[in-house]
Amino acid sequence: MPRVSQDHLDARRRQILDGARTCFARYGYEGATVxxxxxxxxxxxxxxxxxxxxxxxxxLALAEDDVLRMTEVVAAQGLVQVMRxxxxxxxxxxxxxxxxxxxxxxxxxxxxxxxTDPEFRTRWAERSQQLTVATRERLLRQREAGNLRDDVDVxxxxxxxxxxxxxxxxxxxxxxxxxxMDPVLDxxxxxxxxxxxxx
Amino acid sequence: MPRVSQDHLDARRRQILDGARTCFARYGYEGATVxxxxxxxxxxxxxxxxxxxxxxxxxLALAEDDVLRMTEVVAAQGLVQVMRxxxxxxxxxxxxxxxxxxxxxxxxxxxxxxxTDPEFRTRWAERSQQLTVATRERLLRQREAGNLRDDVDVxxxxxxxxxxxxxxxxxxxxxxxxxxMDPVLDxxxxxxxxxxxxx
Numbered sequence: 001m002p003r004v005s006q007d008h009l010d011a012r013r014r015q016i017l018d019g020a021r022t023c024f025a026r027y028g029y030e031g032a033t034v035x036x037x038x039x040x041x042x043x044x045x046x047x048x049x050x051x052x053x054x055x056x057x058x059x060l061a062l063a064e065d066d067v068l069r070m071t072e073v074v075a076a077q078g079l080v081q082v083m084r085x086x087x088x089x090x091x092x093x094x095x096x097x098x099x100x101x102x103x104x105x106x107x108x109x110x111x112x113x114x115x116t117d118p119e120f121r122t123r124w125a126e127r128s129q130q131l132t133v134a135t136r137e138r139l140l141r142q143r144e145a146g147n148l149r150d151d152v153d154v155x156x157x158x159x160x161x162x163x164x165x166x167x168x169x170x171x172x173x174x175x176x177x178x179x180x181m182d183p184v185l186d187x188x189x190x191x192x193x194x195x196x197x198x199x
Numbered sequence: 200m201p202r203v204s205q206d207h208l209d210a211r212r213r214q215i216l217d218g219a220r221t222c223f224a225r226y227g228y229e230g231a232t233v234x235x236x237x238x239x240x241x242x243x244x245x246x247x248x249x250x251x252x253x254x255x256x257x258x259l260a261l262a263e264d265d266v267l268r269m270t271e272v273v274a275a276q277g278l279v280q281v282m283r284x285x286x287x288x289x290x291x292x293x294x295x296x297x298x299x300x301x302x303x304x305x306x307x308x309x310x311x312x313x314x315t316d317p318e319f320r321t322r323w324a325e326r327s328q329q330l331t332v333a334t335r336e337r338l339l340r341q342r343e344a345g346n347l348r349d350d351v352d353v354x355x356x357x358x359x360x361x362x363x364x365x366x367x368x369x370x371x372x373x374x375x376x377x378x379x380m381d382p383v384l385d386x387x388x389x390x391x392x393x394x395x396x397x398x
Contacts, residue, residue: 114373115311121374156382163383166373167366174313174365175320183355184362191390 013051016041017065020058025105029059029113059109064127066106071134078142079135079161080189083168087181108173111166135161139192147193157192164188212250215240216264219257224304228258228312258308263326265305270333277341278334278360279388282367286380307372310365334360338391346392356391363387 019041023032032055034045041048052058070082086104113120136158142148148157172178218240222231231254233244240247251257269281285303312319335357341347347356371377 111369111373112314115369118374152386153382155379156386159379160383160386163363163366163370163380165366166369167362167364170310170314170365170369171362174310175317180354180358181362183352184359187351187355187359187390191386 009051012043012047016043016048016051016058017062019043020062021106024059024062024109029055029109059106060123060127063106063110063124067127067130071130074131074134074138078138078189078192079131079165080185080192083165083185083188084182086168086172087178087185104169104172107169111169111173132158132162142193149192149194161188161192208250211242211246215242215247215250215257216261218242219261220305223258223261223308228254228308258305259322259326262305262309262323266326266329270329273330273333273337277337277388277391278330278364279384279391282364282384282387283381285367285371286377286384303368303371306368310368310372331357331361341392348391348393360387360391 020032020037023036023040027033027036032040034048034055037048037055037058038045048058052061073082073085086107110124114124136154139148139154139157143150143154148154168178168181171181219231219236222235222239226232226235233247233254236247236254236257237244247257251260272281272284285306309323313323335353338347338353338356342349342353347353367377367380370380
């Protein structure tokens with residue numbers, strides 16, 4: 001047996017995550033059967049479950065991966081940018097090219113399972129905390145830079161942004177049109193960013 | 200057979216709706232069996248389905264009833280007040296007295312079914328439109344009275360408020376704590392109400 005390099009392992013792991021993302025987004029958690037995961041990743045179940053203990057671990061790794069990338073976007077551009085990314089990367093229809101930055105499918109599944117699966121809720125709590133922390137830190141930096149309104153507590157603004165994010169995910173989950181959402185997100189962004197006085 | 204007066208019919212209908220509201224809120228749509236509906240309303244299935252064709256019709260009547268009352272609150276106090284009411288009337292735990300103004304249980308079920316049941320989505324679209332219309336009309340009146348910011352289109356502000364409402368319902372559906380939500384809703388209300396300039 002040749003020794004498998006770390007680079008190779010990482011690349012394989014990435015390949016599995018990318019395929020699984022499409023698969024979960026298209027079929028949902030329950031609908032993403034092992035056979036479909038094999039098709040989507042181009043790998044055998046043996047190879048997939050060599051890297052991930054089971055489907056649940058694979059899904060959590062994927063969701064965690066997304067949270068990590070979201071926190072990067074939050075750190076650089078704020079939580080409203082995450083919302084704009086969600087809007088611009090809706091699940092590709094059959095035949096459309098897959099957008100590897102697509103967060104929505106996984107996010108919808110996370111939201112659904114949070115509502116229906118108390119055990120998942122517990123397991124997810126710690127991970128979702130990372131996004132809250134990143135959002136709060138970004139707001140604190142923005143406040144120091146004088147870009148944030150200073151009449152409302154950063155905790156409150158963090159909760160505000162997370163509430164709107166939840167609304168957006170729910171809106172998309174219900175299949176409601178989101179074409180006119182950009183000016184709404186402008187309002188959200190402006191609410192947080194600048195201190196404004198009564199005119 | 201004595202002639203049944205309209206008042207009596209209305210009271211009976213109200214009794215069924217009130218009991219069914221508690222029942223759907225506690226057990227969910229699928230879990231609200233006919234037996235449980237009988238217990239919750241104190242009426243036989245014969246009496247219940249004399250007034251409503253089937254469980255689906257009963258649920259829709261209930262949800263419609265809620266939308267009507269919500270539009271009244273919107274007209275008088277705005278959509279943010281509906282959100283505050285949702286926060287203050289969370290489902291009563293076992294043994295707690297039932298709050299007849301409780302909208303959340305039904306609203307959670309509507310949201311869940313909108314996500315999972317395309318047929319329900321179609322049937323609901325027209326009814327939910329009433330709330331949008333009431334919100335828009337309230338905002339237009341507020342604008343005329345000079346209470347509304349005038350740098351953002353009323354359509355955008357309506358969509359903004361509805362997005363936050365969806366976020367709140369989703370937040371509560373996930374069982375997340377909502378104790379600190381009041382100052383967040385203050386931010387939402389203030390965002391819409393007053394025109395503010397950069398400070």
